[in-house]
Amino acid sequence: xxNLRLDAKQATQFVEQIFNGYGFSKRNSSxxxxxxxxxxxxxxxxHGIQRLSMYDRKIQAKYIMPDAIWRIIxxxxxxxxxxxxxxxxxxxxxFTMNEIIEKAQSHGIAVGVVxxxxxxxxxxxxxxxxAKKGLIGIAATNSNPLLVPPNARxxxxxxxxxxxxxxxKKDPFVFDAATSTVSLxxxxxxxxxxxxxxxxxxxxxNYQQQKDPQTILDDLSRDNRIGxxxxxxxxxxxxxxxxxxGNAMIIECLTAILAQGSISADLGNKNHDLSHFxxxxxxxxxGSLDETENNxxxxxxxxxxxSHLSEEPITLPGDKEIHAYExxxxxxxxxxxxxxxELNVIANRLDVPNLRxxxxxxx
Amino acid sequence: xxNLRLDAKQATQFVEQIFNGYGFSKRNSSxxxxxxxxxxxxxxxxHGIQRLSMYDRKIQAKYIMPDAIWRIIxxxxxxxxxxxxxxxxxxxxxFTMNEIIEKAQSHGIAVGVVxxxxxxxxxxxxxxxxAKKGLIGIAATNSNPLLVPPNARxxxxxxxxxxxxxxxKKDPFVFDAATSTVSLxxxxxxxxxxxxxxxxxxxxxNYQQQKDPQTILDDLSRDNRIGxxxxxxxxxxxxxxxxxxGNAMIIECLTAILAQGSISADLGNKNHDLSHFxxxxxxxxxGSLDETENNxxxxxxxxxxxSHLSEEPITLPGDKEIHAYExxxxxxxxxxxxxxxELNVIANRLDVPNLRxxxxxxx
Numbered sequence: 047x048x049n050l051r052l053d054a055k056q057a058t059q060f061v062e063q064i065f066n067g068y069g070f071s072k073r074n075s076s077x078x079x080x081x082x083x084x085x086x087x088x089x090x091x092x093h094g095i096q097r098l099s100m101y102d103r104k105i106q107a108k109y110i111m112p113d114a115i116w117r118i119i120x121x122x123x124x125x126x127x128x129x130x131x132x133x134x135x136x137x138x139x140x141f142t143m144n145e146i147i148e149k150a151q152s153h154g155i156a157v158g159v160v161x162x163x164x165x166x167x168x169x170x171x172x173x174x175x176x177a178k179k180g181l182i183g184i185a186a187t188n189s190n191p192l193l194v195p196p197n198a199r200x201x202x203x204x205x206x207x208x209x210x211x212x213x214x215k216k217d218p219f220v221f222d223a224a225t226s227t228v229s230l231x232x233x234x235x236x237x238x239x240x241x242x243x244x245x246x247x248x249x250x251x252n253y254q255q256q257k258d259p260q261t262i263l264d265d266l267s268r269d270n271r272i273g274x275x276x277x278x279x280x281x282x283x284x285x286x287x288x289x290x291x292g293n294a295m296i297i298e299c300l301t302a303i304l305a306q307g308s309i310s311a312d313l314g315n316k317n318h319d320l321s322h323f324x325x326x327x328x329x330x331x332x333g334s335l336d337e338t339e340n341n342x343x344x345x346x347x348x349x350x351x352x353s354h355l356s357e358e359p360i361t362l363p364g365d366k367e368i369h370a371y372e373x374x375x376x377x378x379x380x381x382x383x384x385x386x387x388e389l390n391v392i393a394n395r396l397d398v399p400n401l402r403x404x405x406x407x408x409x
Numbered sequence: 410x411x412n413l414r415l416d417a418k419q420a421t422q423f424v425e426q427i428f429n430g431y432g433f434s435k436r437n438s439s440x441x442x443x444x445x446x447x448x449x450x451x452x453x454x455x456h457g458i459q460r461l462s463m464y465d466r467k468i469q470a471k472y473i474m475p476d477a478i479w480r481i482i483x484x485x486x487x488x489x490x491x492x493x494x495x496x497x498x499x500x501x502x503x504f505t506m507n508e509i510i511e512k513a514q515s516h517g518i519a520v521g522v523v524x525x526x527x528x529x530x531x532x533x534x535x536x537x538x539x540a541k542k543g544l545i546g547i548a549a550t551n552s553n554p555l556l557v558p559p560n561a562r563x564x565x566x567x568x569x570x571x572x573x574x575x576x577x578k579k580d581p582f583v584f585d586a587a588t589s590t591v592s593l594x595x596x597x598x599x600x601x602x603x604x605x606x607x608x609x610x611x612x613x614x615n616y617q618q619q620k621d622p623q624t625i626l627d628d629l630s631r632d633n634r635i636g637x638x639x640x641x642x643x644x645x646x647x648x649x650x651x652x653x654x655g656n657a658m659i660i661e662c663l664t665a666i667l668a669q670g671s672i673s674a675d676l677g678n679k680n681h682d683l684s685h686f687x688x689x690x691x692x693x694x695x696g697s698l699d700e701t702e703n704n705x706x707x708x709x710x711x712x713x714x715x716s717h718l719s720e721e722p723i724t725l726p727g728d729k730e731i732h733a734y735e736x737x738x739x740x741x742x743x744x745x746x747x748x749x750x751e752l753n754v755i756a757n758r759l760d761v762p763n764l765r766x767x768x769x770x771x772x
Contacts, residue, residue, distance in 0.1 A: 196721075348674065
């Protein structure tokens with residue numbers, strides 16, 4: 047597991063400098079850095095600073111354009127269609143979510159669709175933006191193909207994450223997850239930590255279970271594309287894995303199909319245009335925010351205190367992230383040695399002060 | 410398995426007569442019958458005519474009121490809040506979906522929330538209403554507690570189904586499923602057919618896997634409420650079962666929490682007020698319907714023809730239902746002996762012609 051920690055503020059500054067080095071404006075570099083380090087602070091290591099080398103490859107390949115200017119193609123009082131023009135997914139997503147939050151504040155509900163975009167990091171970041179304003183927030187994206195439909199030999203859908211945030215009296219309830227059993231980032235993290243896959247997560251090209259992270263990443267590389275990650279529900283129809291498939295297909299419909307962009311199956315080789323979906327909904331259309339927030343807070347409290355196995359507490363989606371956020375503000379964000387080394391290679395190339403120089407790096 | 414079949418038209422007439430016998434108007438009896446037999450035609454036996462004895466119990470207990478008149482509590486251009494006033498869930502759901510379809514046709518998107526309702530049958534029926542009009546449709550409900558959160562000893566959330574429908578060039582893409590591994594109806598059907606549970610579906614009060622349908626139904630009865638159905642993902646955190654939990658919690662937020670009704674955990678004993686959620690979204694906010702429908706149709710066709718295990722074809726969510734619908738129009742709807750007998754007891758009590766008299770009953 048990770049044995050290094052970085053001070054969150056210093057890590058944010060480092061990421062800002064990296065993106066500034068690529069040619070992003072100071073303001074945009076700062077937005078990107080804040081969203082990536084937010085994932086690390088919440089313990090979502092798979093979607094934080096460890097993804098920098100992936101962004102680096104995409105920027106070098108010119109799939110991500112540092113000077114891109116996104117534009118609104120069409121809008122109504124309750125909707126927004128945005129062409130990202132190959133900017134970083136984070137930037138156009140923050141823009142779009144802010145726009146539809148404003149629309150939802152005036153009209154109760156609003157929906158935004160983004161085309162020609164790139165990987166947007168952790169979906170929960172955008173859903174949470176709505177919850178901070180007292181709104182329900184939804185964020186989703188398609189992504190490079192990795193999900194193998196039941197009985198198939200190849201991937202077709204992406205990890206296709208969905209994030210949902212609902213305001214409460216304290217921290218919002220946030221559920222942010224790939225619709226596949228796991229995201230590719232989780233496989234990458236296992237590999238970096240020399241660990242095998244613990245559950246029913248992946249198959250080879252013969253639909254046989256696969257436990258080795260490196261083999262899965264090789265199988266899913268753009269030249270191979272056999273086997274991949276299973277839908278939630280795992281290998282067997284008996285365990286309702288078609289429901290996991292259905293969830294991933296809903297996200298594909300709301301992103302690529304609505305945006306008329308490339309579907310996940312076609313991403314990663316010739317096409318690099320991801321599509322995103324955002325929704326904001328005002329609970330006050332149906333009752334007072336105060337009462338609604340109270341009711342949800344009470345429900346979450348009751349769930350956390352349900353009768354359970356003595357050795358295993360009840361953990362709700364989002365609870366680990368809330369706990370990690372508090373802890374990592376103090377202890378610093380976790381980083382594995384391989385990511386640490388990768389980042390310094392990038393830093394050296396861009397003439398950015400090396401991570402080793404940070405005071406807060408602890409053994 | 411089922412060894413009887415009923416002609417769909419005659420079965421519809423029978424159900425109409427039953428509900429008319431309870432005191433529902435002819436028009437309302439006809440709406441209820443059409444929605445129940447639609448589920449049977451699509452092979453969703455768990456949510457069709459076999460549920461009549463459950464509705465019968467609820468009508469006799471006066472949880473469902475045949476003469477109830479629902480009313481709009483609040484509405485805007487894009488939203489509707491409806492008090493069902495204890496009518497059949499089907500009636501208020503058809504009303505609400507029709508209203509928000511009209512709103513979405515004018516304003517691009519609309520959302521409806523229903524409180525004080527009852528079991529509404531198969532969620533897909535309402536989502537499909539939107540797709541028939543060229544709109545994306547979403548329908549969801551909370552329900553009596555049956556879902557056991559990971560490591561818990563008792564149920565808290567309902568089966569909390571979500572249905573999603575998206576128009577295509579031919580049949581709409583419809584994904585309609587409980588967010589739990591299975592719905593209670595599936596357990597009831599196994600019991601009626603003397604079958605054991607084939608997958609990782611349920612646990613007892615010690616969070617140990619349970620395979621016997623009768624034991625699960627007894628454990629979940631209102632006097633016991635221990636153990637229950639697992640979230641999608643099954644028993645183990647390693648298989649991301651917290652994602653199945655998260656999906657069920659999203660539905661609880663969109664239904665009971667938005668409607669300020671009873672949460673699933675509190676339903677079935679003192680409280681019988683279910684809450685529903687409906688959404689309609691016009692894809693034309695983002696592009697032409699023709700192109701959008703074409704893109705989805707092409708995606709579904711590509712998925713059905715993916716490279717797959719030779720003995721196991723690729724089946725997409727909704728495919729079985731489309732096939733069953735065509736077949737059952739001709740062959741009649743399947744019904745098991747126990748349901749057949751239950752229905753005749755009800756028919757006799759209400760002085761409705763007995764099912765045995767139907768010409769179309771085949772051995």
